[in-house]
Amino acid sequence: MFTSDKFVQGQNYDLKELLINTTPFKAPFTNLLLTKTVKAEAPTMNWIETSINEAAAETLAEGSDAPASVDDTLEPISNFTELVGATATISNTAQAANAVGISDLLAREIDSKTKAIKMGIENRLINGIKGYTAATKIYKTAGILEQIHTDHKLTDTTFTNDKFLETIEKIYDAGASDNLICFLPARMKLSLAQFTDFQFFAKDKVAGVDVDIFISPFGSVRFALTEKIQNKLFIVNPDYLELGELISFHGQVEPVSGSKQSVYLEWQGGVKLLNRKAAASFEIA
16 A cells, blocks of 8 residues: 655656666567457467378379378367456545645556556566466466477577577477567577677567567577566567457456555456467576
8 A cells, every 4th residue: 555654755756757666667578469469268268289290191193092081180278367466555645645746646556556467467478387276266377488389498508509590490390480589688688699690680669669680591580678587588479479368457446445545456368379389498507
């Protein structure tokens, strides 16, 4: 709860607030997924991953009978939607008090809690571990790192140019390297820039984020910085991503209880990697 004793002398929340906010507010992966939102029909999202069996196409002799049917490989995949909520609460005393630059303290607190939810969602959509606890009825969503196919998860003690290209090659071999974005921390991008003959060729903008473009033998890769991962990166073809939303982000005013005002905010959803081989990751182990 925000109360009047949290006011700071000379407090000003106009443009200076952008300078004094010590919490980084960046969510590039979530921003990308927001453009790929689909409706989830239940807390559990299900889809089927298909692997085409090339052996179905046979060479036939003249006048031969039809070949036997050869099935493709179908694998059911699922993920949970995770419920994330926060409450913005202001004492009536604080709301009524005068603070320079604040016209509506409750609205400002709602804005702060909204940012907290978005930062939490970013972490869950990347690093989340799928799970369900029956006793508490809590669903945990699997982030993209958990959904990547096991064969596409690379590790090594050092990060080299060859390992980076090998990570891209995994997606190339799966036939999904025509549109790639690499999410990585700033320190790893600095390492990339120091590789021999490594060069960024152009600039682009993806979901409001400025990105560099690198052209490799296995496809062009765009880079977006995120600090929700350390000593690891992941590359994904966004054509195979969906953000399943069971509950769209919204707020509702809570019943009055004493000398305070509250607004409850919530969202429930999870990421779907429709082709687990349309992404790859590398981690410095």
